[in-house]
Amino acid sequence: MPPSIDSTLAETRSFAVPADFARQANMNAETFARLNRQASEDPHRFWGDLAREYLDWDIPFQQVLETDRAPFYRWFSDGQLNVAHNCVDRHLQGATRHKAALIWEGEDGSVQTLTYAQLHRKMCLFANALKHQGVQKGDRVAIYMPMVPEAVIAMLACARIGAIHTVVFGGFSAEALKDRLEDTDAKILITADGAWRAGKVVPLKRHADQALLREHEHSVRRVIVLRRTGADIDMQEGRDVWWEDVIAGMSADCPALPMQAEDPLFILYTSGSTGKPKGVFHSSAGYLLWTMLTTRWVFDVKPEDVYWCTADIGWITGHSYVVYGPLANGATIFLYEGAPMYPQPDRFWEMIARHGISILYTAPTAVRAFMKMGDEWPQRHDLSSLRLLGSVGEPMNPEAWMWYHEQIGGGRCPIADTWWQTETGGHMIAPLPGVAANKPGSCTLPLPGIGARIVNDQGDPITAPDAGGYLVIDRPWPGMLRGIWGNPERYVESYWAKFGNRYYIAGDSARRDADGYFWVMGRIDDVLNVSGHRLGTAEVESALVAHPAVAEAAVVGIPHEIKGEAICAFVILKHQYQGVDRDELGAALRAQVTELIGAIARPDDIRFTDALPKTRSGKIMRRLLRSLARGEEITQDTSTLEDEGTLQHLATLKK
Numbered sequence: 231m232p233p234s235i236d237s238t239l240a241e242t243r244s245f246a247v248p249a250d251f252a253r254q255a256n257m258n259a260e261t262f263a264r265l266n267r268q269a270s271e272d273p274h275r276f277w278g279d280l281a282r283e284y285l286d287w288d289i290p291f292q293q294v295l296e297t298d299r300a301p302f303y304r305w306f307s308d309g310q311l312n313v314a315h316n317c318v319d320r321h322l323q324g325a326t327r328h329k330a331a332l333i334w335e336g337e338d339g340s341v342q343t344l345t346y347a348q349l350h351r352k353m354c355l356f357a358n359a360l361k362h363q364g365v366q367k368g369d370r371v372a373i374y375m376p377m378v379p380e381a382v383i384a385m386l387a388c389a390r391i392g393a394i395h396t397v398v399f400g401g402f403s404a405e406a407l408k409d410r411l412e413d414t415d416a417k418i419l420i421t422a423d424g425a426w427r428a429g430k431v432v433p434l435k436r437h438a439d440q441a442l443l444r445e446h447e448h449s450v451r452r453v454i455v456l457r458r459t460g461a462d463i464d465m466q467e468g469r470d471v472w473w474e475d476v477i478a479g480m481s482a483d484c485p486a487l488p489m490q491a492e493d494p495l496f497i498l499y500t501s502g503s504t505g506k507p508k509g510v511f512h513s514s515a516g517y518l519l520w521t522m523l524t525t526r527w528v529f530d531v532k533p534e535d536v537y538w539c540t541a542d543i544g545w546i547t548g549h550s551y552v553v554y555g556p557l558a559n560g561a562t563i564f565l566y567e568g569a570p571m572y573p574q575p576d577r578f579w580e581m582i583a584r585h586g587i588s589i590l591y592t593a594p595t596a597v598r599a600f601m602k603m604g605d606e607w608p609q610r611h612d613l614s615s616l617r618l619l620g621s622v623g624e625p626m627n628p629e630a631w632m633w634y635h636e637q638i639g640g641g642r643c644p645i646a647d648t649w650w651q652t653e654t655g656g657h658m659i660a661p662l663p664g665v666a667a668n669k670p671g672s673c674t675l676p677l678p679g680i681g682a683r684i685v686n687d688q689g690d691p692i693t694a695p696d697a698g699g700y701l702v703i704d705r706p707w708p709g710m711l712r713g714i715w716g717n718p719e720r721y722v723e724s725y726w727a728k729f730g731n732r733y734y735i736a737g738d739s740a741r742r743d744a745d746g747y748f749w750v751m752g753r754i755d756d757v758l759n760v761s762g763h764r765l766g767t768a769e770v771e772s773a774l775v776a777h778p779a780v781a782e783a784a785v786v787g788i789p790h791e792i793k794g795e796a797i798c799a800f801v802i803l804k805h806q807y808q809g810v811d812r813d814e815l816g817a818a819l820r821a822q823v824t825e826l827i828g829a830i831a832r833p834d835d836i837r838f839t840d841a842l843p844k845t846r847s848g849k850i851m852r853r854l855l856r857s858l859a860r861g862e863e864i865t866q867d868t869s870t871l872e873d874e875g876t877l878q879h880l881a882t883l884k885k
């Protein structure tokens with residue numbers, strides 16, 4: 231039997247659920263146990279009851295789940311509802327009508343608030359405008375916008391009339407935009423004259439013009455342009471129209487179109503960490519149910535919270551946890567337009583204090599970047615409004631977790647380290663803050679109804695504690711992707727085929743500890759093989775980050791005559807350690823890894839750097855580091871790489 235993936239890093243810290251948090255939590259231990267029991271005894275009833283309780287249906291469903299064409303599952307398919315109605319209209323009664331749905335802060339410090347009633351009006355005007363521009367149910371509408379309220383309005387307007395949106399992150403190049411416009415056959419593109427980023431204008435419209443240059447290669451017939459920066463742009467006669475002009479004269483009355491539960495809500499591309507991005511699409515009802523429930527359970531959202539998810543709407547985190555999940559719960563969301571460290575590294579902390587933000591959801595890459603800048607920045611601000619923190623995107627190194635916990639959470643806020651993917655629609659494995667004790671670096675336990683497990687290369691369950699393997703999901707759930715747009719074969723091939731369609735295969739490796747807690751070990755593609763020992767990248771990286779001088783680390787394998795593979799580590803130092811002797815530090819880091827994990831994981835090669843190649847969503851692209859470490863030319867897809875310059879810099883680093 232092929233070996234499982236070795237786990238050697240022992241993280242023993244544990245933080246109990248604070249008693250006062252547990253008392254007020256949306257989900258307590260009793261409810262958690264009951265839901266888990268119901269989900270395993272009668273899954274159809276479990277999901278059916280939740281869908282009836284939490285969503286507004288135009289036509290109730292009879293059928294909960296259809297499995298006859300597995301792995302193409304269908305949920306609630308004979309029911310009808312509208313997602314925008316569920317996110318906005320149903321909050322128009324009572325006190326929520328005039329409650330803030332959205333508080334936005336521009337990079338220049340200007341603030342705008344939209345109540346649910348105001349959001350409703352703006353959404354309806356724009357939905358009517360889209361119809362007037364010829365958009366029909368099922369048409370694809372591309373959104374390439376800055377983080378402004380109109381981006382959310384555009385998404386909701388599409389949902390209202392049954393158009394399928396595809397949001398393209400505003401930091402992407404013309405080339406990446408063009409690929410997505412072609413792949414989705416978008417009919418309309420919504421963009422802006424520019425986006426503010428660190429005091430400069432990102433020329434969105436110019437990128438859009440480049441992407442649309444060859445008319446026969448795409449199907450975009452109309453470009454709607456929001457004025458945001460006042461930058462000088464070209465408006466193409468007959469094709470381009472201003473946002474304010476398309477809504478002028480529109481009625482604010484626009485009935486929400488009842489949609490079949492399985493009608494696609496959006497298409498969204500994965501981050502491209504492991505290869506060319508996949509154009510995942512999601513359903514209306516199942517997706518909405520899962521984002522709504524997970525927001526309620528995992529973030530414990532309450533009417534009085536000011537909730538901030540820092541993700542751009544161009545990522546799944548922005549879809550599920552900026553827009554759909556929180557709005558479906560009638561929450562107040564905070565939205566920030568610009569660069570995180572602008573004009574200074576304390577911008578986030580300043581805004582938390584200014585707006586009284588109570589829930590903060592961000593990514594390990596951001597936490598490590600703040601940690602690198604030093605403790606003095608958060609310490610200047612009153613962060614006492616925070617009551618819950620969240621993390622998503624990559625494994626959280628325990629030391630970064632501790633920093634987040636102490637410096638940002640003041641030692642009192644539970645941290646929801648949420649494991650999930652573009653494909654899963656919502657959280658899958660995450661600590662419920664009133665239920666599960668936190669262990670730094672662990673995403674803890676599967677949510678009710680989610681069948682997560684670990685299997686070996688043959689697909690057989692691995693039950694031994696701490697033995698790593700493939701992280702798989704053994705039963706369908708409502709928020710799951712419905713496919714890869716226009717490519718059903720790639721859907722089956724990428725996620726199901728390897729184990730004969732028995733499991734959804736996430737592509738990550740993980741282990742479970744003796745308490746049943748899950749620990750993500752890295753990507754299956756990145757597993758290292760040193761002298762017959764298979765090691766996940768996360769543990770070796772965490773052993774490096776545990777050194778006080780290190781802010782971030784990435785490890786990859788390089789061929790080695792005797793060991794099969796040797797470890798090459800790329801290391802970023804904290805600011806105050808930039809000047810230290812690199813040879814001495816290298817030796818100290820090797821000693822530290824040896825002590826924490828064992829000689830097997832000691833890096834042969836350590837390269838100090840200021841930056842790592844990351845996706846635009848902030849994930850380390852180890853596939854590129856692997857090529858660099860091996861001295862190979864990079865011929866892979868780099869369309870989602872944040873900064874080409876990083877590769878050039880890394881290529882010059884000596885062993």
Ligand code: ATP
Binds near residue numbers: 505507621623738
């Ligand atoms: P691609 O699929 O194109 O390679 P990607 O997998 O990075 O890109 P996303 O869907 O944005 O695209 O990211 C999902 C991945 O992020 C997960 O498979 C996992 O590797 C990682 N991830 C997300 N949250 C966590 C977490 N809390 N702990 C560990 N890993 C996480």
Ligand code: MG
Binds near residue numbers: 500504651
């Ligand atoms: Mg992925």
